[in-house]
Amino acid sequence: MTIICTTCKEDKEVSFFSKDISKAQGYRTICKECENKKSRERYKNNKEKYKKIEKDKRARNRKENMKRIVELTNLTCSWCGFQHTSTAPFAWHHIDATTKDYDVSTLMRLSNKEKLEEELEKCVFICHNCHDIEHERLREEEGK
Numbered sequence: 001m002t003i004i005c006t007t008c009k010e011d012k013e014v015s016f017f018s019k020d021i022s023k024a025q026g027y028r029t030i031c032k033e034c035e036n037k038k039s040r041e042r043y044k045n046n047k048e049k050y051k052k053i054e055k056d057k058r059a060r061n062r063k064e065n066m067k068r069i070v071e072l073t074n075l076t077c078s079w080c081g082f083q084h085t086s087t088a089p090f091a092w093h094h095i096d097a098t099t100k101d102y103d104v105s106t107l108m109r110l111s112n113k114e115k116l117e118e119e120l121e122k123c124v125f126i127c128h129n130c131h132d133i134e135h136e137r138l139r140e141e142e143g144k
Contacts, residue, residue, distance in 0.1 A: 003027055005029070017031055061110060093124050
């Protein structure tokens with residue numbers, strides 16, 4: 001089966017079109033290649049708008065994820081009990097560095113909550129002092 005693209009007017013196999021159940025033939029009327037060209041052109045002409053949307057989305061995700069962090073940790077160091085009103089003096093320390101898939105700070109900006117939760121399970125929430133002491137201990141251990 002073939003479809004004529006309404007943009008480039010070429011007769012193409014259906015595999016060159018995205019599925020669309022709202023259309024009678026079950027496919028979009030614009031081929032994927034033309035769709036991609038239009039998308040790139042739209043982005044190019046509205047770059048600042050799309051950058052702002054993405055920036056806002058990342059900020060929103062970070063804010064939502066930060067609420068979850070506060071719920072999980074009570075902003076208290078798991079090792080020494082130090083407490084603070086901000087996450088600034090804390091770090092997520094991977095208990096086993098070989099299991100680290102992502103930096104927690106990177107995942108905080110993304111919307112994939114499952115990946116964030118999986119990564120947090122591999123970590124302990126500690127203050128920077130405890131974190132520095134732990135990494136010093138690990139360096140000394142490696143040197144032996």
